[in-house]
Amino acid sequence: MNLLLQQTNKLIIAATFTCFLLLAFIQEAIAQNWASKHAMSPAAYQNEYDEMKAKGLKLASITGYTKDGKELYAAIWNKKAGPDIATHHGMSADFYNKKVDEYRKLGYKVKSISGYAVNGTAKFAAIWEKNARAPWDEKHDMSGEEYQAAVNSFDKQGNRLNFVNGYVVNGKEMFAAVWEKTTGNDQVARHNLTAAKYQEAFDEFTGKGYDLKVISGYEKSGTDLFAAIWEKTSGPHWSARHGISRFNYQHVVDNMFYQGYEPVYIDAYAANGTDNYNAIWENTKMKASDLAKFDAAAKNYMTTQGVKGMSVAVTKDGRLVYAKGFGYADPETKEELCPTHSMRVMSISKSVTGVAIMKLLEQKKLSGLDKKVFGPGSILGDVYKTPEDQQWLNDITVRSFLHHTSGMRSGNGEPPFNDATATHDDAAKHLLGRKDLQDSIPGKKWAYSKLGYFWLMMVIEKLSGQTYETYIRNNVLNPSGIGQSMYVGLATGEIKPGEVHYTPHSNWNMDNYAGFGGWVARPMDLLKFLGRFDGQASPPDLITAATYDTMMKTTPLNGSRAMGWVVGGGNQGHRGALGACYSTFAEIGDGFSIAVIINSPYKDDSSLDKMHNGIRDAVKAVSAFPSYNLF
Numbered sequence: 001m002n003l004l005l006q007q008t009n010k011l012i013i014a015a016t017f018t019c020f021l022l023l024a025f026i027q028e029a030i031a032q033n034w035a036s037k038h039a040m041s042p043a044a045y046q047n048e049y050d051e052m053k054a055k056g057l058k059l060a061s062i063t064g065y066t067k068d069g070k071e072l073y074a075a076i077w078n079k080k081a082g083p084d085i086a087t088h089h090g091m092s093a094d095f096y097n098k099k100v101d102e103y104r105k106l107g108y109k110v111k112s113i114s115g116y117a118v119n120g121t122a123k124f125a126a127i128w129e130k131n132a133r134a135p136w137d138e139k140h141d142m143s144g145e146e147y148q149a150a151v152n153s154f155d156k157q158g159n160r161l162n163f164v165n166g167y168v169v170n171g172k173e174m175f176a177a178v179w180e181k182t183t184g185n186d187q188v189a190r191h192n193l194t195a196a197k198y199q200e201a202f203d204e205f206t207g208k209g210y211d212l213k214v215i216s217g218y219e220k221s222g223t224d225l226f227a228a229i230w231e232k233t234s235g236p237h238w239s240a241r242h243g244i245s246r247f248n249y250q251h252v253v254d255n256m257f258y259q260g261y262e263p264v265y266i267d268a269y270a271a272n273g274t275d276n277y278n279a280i281w282e283n284t285k286m287k288a289s290d291l292a293k294f295d296a297a298a299k300n301y302m303t304t305q306g307v308k309g310m311s312v313a314v315t316k317d318g319r320l321v322y323a324k325g326f327g328y329a330d331p332e333t334k335e336e337l338c339p340t341h342s343m344r345v346m347s348i349s350k351s352v353t354g355v356a357i358m359k360l361l362e363q364k365k366l367s368g369l370d371k372k373v374f375g376p377g378s379i380l381g382d383v384y385k386t387p388e389d390q391q392w393l394n395d396i397t398v399r400s401f402l403h404h405t406s407g408m409r410s411g412n413g414e415p416p417f418n419d420a421t422a423t424h425d426d427a428a429k430h431l432l433g434r435k436d437l438q439d440s441i442p443g444k445k446w447a448y449s450k451l452g453y454f455w456l457m458m459v460i461e462k463l464s465g466q467t468y469e470t471y472i473r474n475n476v477l478n479p480s481g482i483g484q485s486m487y488v489g490l491a492t493g494e495i496k497p498g499e500v501h502y503t504p505h506s507n508w509n510m511d512n513y514a515g516f517g518g519w520v521a522r523p524m525d526l527l528k529f530l531g532r533f534d535g536q537a538s539p540p541d542l543i544t545a546a547t548y549d550t551m552m553k554t555t556p557l558n559g560s561r562a563m564g565w566v567v568g569g570g571n572q573g574h575r576g577a578l579g580a581c582y583s584t585f586a587e588i589g590d591g592f593s594i595a596v597i598i599n600s601p602y603k604d605d606s607s608l609d610k611m612h613n614g615i616r617d618a619v620k621a622v623s624a625f626p627s628y629n630l631f
Contacts, residue, residue: 003424012106031092032057035255038261039246042090049087051075059087061189064116065268067275071118073125074268074277085111089125093141094368096124100138103128106487109136113176114267115167122169124176133182136162142174144192147175151189155177161189166227167269172525173220175227179400184231185438187213191227196354197242200228205230206337213239215278219271226278237288238264242278249494251325258313258323258339258524258630277611281297285626286322293621294538297614298326308600309337313523314619317591318531318539319629323524324608329500331597342499342520343486343582346576349519350453352472353565354402355462358543358551359475365463389435395442398459402563403555409439411450417512420492424468427512428458441533446557447460450516452563457515468514471628472563479542480532481631485519488514496520502580503600517578523595526585528631530593533570575608584612594617 032055049059057077064073073089085109087097109131115124122141139150140204150514151161159179167174188210190201202212215335217226218295224243239261241252263280266397268277274358277281283291288373295554298310309327313320325337360366372378374386375394383426392407400406411417415432416427431451439447457468464471477486485498489510494502499520510518521529532542533551541548550560565572566586573586573593582602585595594615604610 002503002552020296030050030303032079032189034060034078034262036074036076036266038072038249038266038268039275040073042071042073045089047076047450048330058082059127060087060385061112061263061265062087062089062125062127062264062266063114064089064123065114065270065275065501066116066118067270069119071123072114072275074266076263076266077620078262078264080462081615084130084572086128086506087126091124093122093124093128096126096140099126099128100180104154107131107281109180110138110163110178112163112165113138113140113178114165115140115169115174115176116269117167117169121377122167122171122174127353134180136178136180138176138178141169142175142177144173145178148193150177157181158183160184161185161229163211164189164191164216164227164229165213165267166191166216166225168218168220171220173218174224174228181517185233186210187229187230187231189271191225193226193228194443195224195226198228201228201230202558208232211235211238212280214265215242216277217242217271217276221260224276225234225272236282236284237286238280238282240278240280244279245272245273245274245560248276248336250335251329251336251340254338254340255324255336256281257537258320259283259291260322260626261627274441285628287623290622290624293618294322294324294615295326295486297618298324301611301614302327305602305610306600306606307598307602310596310598310611311337311339311341311343312522313339313527313595314625315531315593316525316613316625318536319627320524320527320631321625322629323630326533331503331600332501335501337500337511337599339522339524340485340498342487342522342525342584342601343497344489344502344517344576344581344586345519345597346517346581347450347522348511348521348526348574348576348585349515351564352476352519353453353456353460353515354551354562355476355529356468356472357398357402357456357563358533358547360460360463365474366398366459369402370397371631372397373401373455373459379462381453381492383462384432385457387432388439391440392430392442396455397442398456399469399563401449401456401459403446403561404449404452405443405446405555405557406449406452407440407442407447408437408446408449408451410448410454411454413508417509418507420507420509422491422509422512424458424512427454438578444557446555454512455515460515469618476529476542480529481581482525482528485565486525500599504580506579506581517576521597523585523597524631527593530573530585530587530595534593566607575612577608582608582611584608586612588616588619590620594619614623 033508061076110126111127111129113126214229265280313323323339327335416422491511493507571587576583583597
């Protein structure tokens with residue numbers, strides 16, 4: 001049996017979360033069927049182990065490693081059926097040898113072993129499992145030559161290599177491995193591979209129908225090296241990533257989770273000043289061919305349009321069934337984009353504002369949609385007096401603002417919307433002082449107006465007695481189950497932790513943009529929001545059927561424009577586009593809804609249609625979506 005090592009698989013590489021670089025992460029699966037955590041201290045790992053055991057989860061994979069002299073662990077737990085196990089970590093070589101002998105007498109074999117150096121001394125973490133069948137053996141602290149010799153010897157004896165782990169102690173690479181005298185599928189193994197050589201081996205063997213079963217990374221003299229085992233099996237669809245820094249690892253975990261993958265193997269090692277991860281996932285929820293449809297659609301759009309990052313989410317009958325980030329959240333740092341990144345949604349903010357007006361109507365804080373916004377007895381008349389030469393403002397109603405029939409022009413970059421120090425009140429006073437607000441006679445023409453939704457924001461604040469964002473959080477987002485990942489952007493135009501970088505970045509006053517374009521959200525947040533205001537029974541709407549019907553009524557001046565929504569074919573949605581921020585969310589029929597956001601400009605005027613249509617077509621082409629709900 002030949003031996004070699006691994007490189008960075010471009011089809012399968014990973015990512016971690018920017019603002020929590022020093023925090024361990026746990027991804028608990030639906031119904032607590034599995035959990036994954038990394039960057040744990042010995043004490044934190046022991047606490048997690050005890051907690052998972054109490055929940056009925058069994059340790060499936062563990063790796064020990066050191067970073068900056070600190071002993072750390074990463075592990076996976078699941079509820080899969082299998083033999084009883086025993087496990088220990090932080091073991092010296094002598095203690096590990098003692099446990100091997102002890103558990104052998106009790107009928108346990110070594111399932112996996114992880115070696116790592118702590119203060120120049122090898123330590124070990126291992127899992128044993130009950131084994132009443134074939135003879136087995138293990139060896140550790142082997143040099144590369146000793147490992148190769150052991151592989152050759154055991155191979156001649158009919159012993160299969162079940163596990164290999166590479167580690168470095170005092171500058172010398174060492175190996176630990178487990179063999180079992182059984183028959184099985186064809187397998188190949190390699191070690192001491194550079195990243196490039198590993199990639200070649202990965203491509204070669206997967207191309208021949210081999211599945212990656214074990215991968216181990218270690219760093220020697222500044223070079224990442226890999227050892228791996230491939231086996232020809234017909235198991236579940238799988239995916240793997242290697243050489244992933246902690247900076248990006250969480251993003252990869254999230255991307256896998258929201259495609260229906262479950263982790264089955266994890267390995268970690270320190271290199272280049274950080275801890276790096278190798279992992280394998282399996283997917284019994286979605287077919288590889290169906291996932292490939294989304295990958296192809298995203299790749300085609302991003303390549304042809306020059307887009308840096310694209311985030312997608314899909315719901316079926318209100319259930320989140322798929323989400324994935326493509327490309328980069330920050331191209332400069334190579335931070336990978338994932339579904340948990342928040343992104344500016346621009347004019348989709350108008351749908352949020354429209355829903356808030358409907359809530360005020362139901363709460364009887366707004367007496368009617370034909371209530372005047374300016375002038376005597378109006379909503380804002382006692383705060384903002386109508387200029388003598390702007391009396392046309394007194395004919396504007398809430399309804400006409402919602403329908404874009406107010407006669408007020410759209411915004412064109414007025415100073416308060418680009419000034420970090422300008423408040424809502426500053427913007428309102430500035431606008432009323434301008435002589436160029438009027439586009440047409442109120443109620444006589446449809447003309448898209450950002451400024452109309454700025455004034456609706458002011459209406460919401462006046463009638464609710466709360467800030468715009470606070471009212472919407474309390475009455476729309478919280479009841480929808482949407483957390484802090486959806487928010488109004490900062491007045492400075494800077495990004496918050498967990499938000500993508502925009503290429504190029506624009507420092508708009510997002511707080512003044514709020515009513516017409518200031519919201520930041522994940523695609524899955526947009527779909528959760530849509531699901532609570534779409535007139536469907538499940539999940540139940542947060543407004544009455546009568547209010548929903550009112551919201552969906554279009555203006556006679558534009559048959560596709562409802563109150564904060566674009567409608568057609570019995571479906572609703574909206575789009576947003578400005579600078580480097582482009583978004584779409586919509587129902588697409590058959591109970592499906594999609595949301596897509598990108599963080600860089602596209603190349604042609606039909607790009608938003610192409611973005612929407614590409615993902616829509618991918619959804620329609622999928623043979624079957626899972627019955628789970630990833631919300």
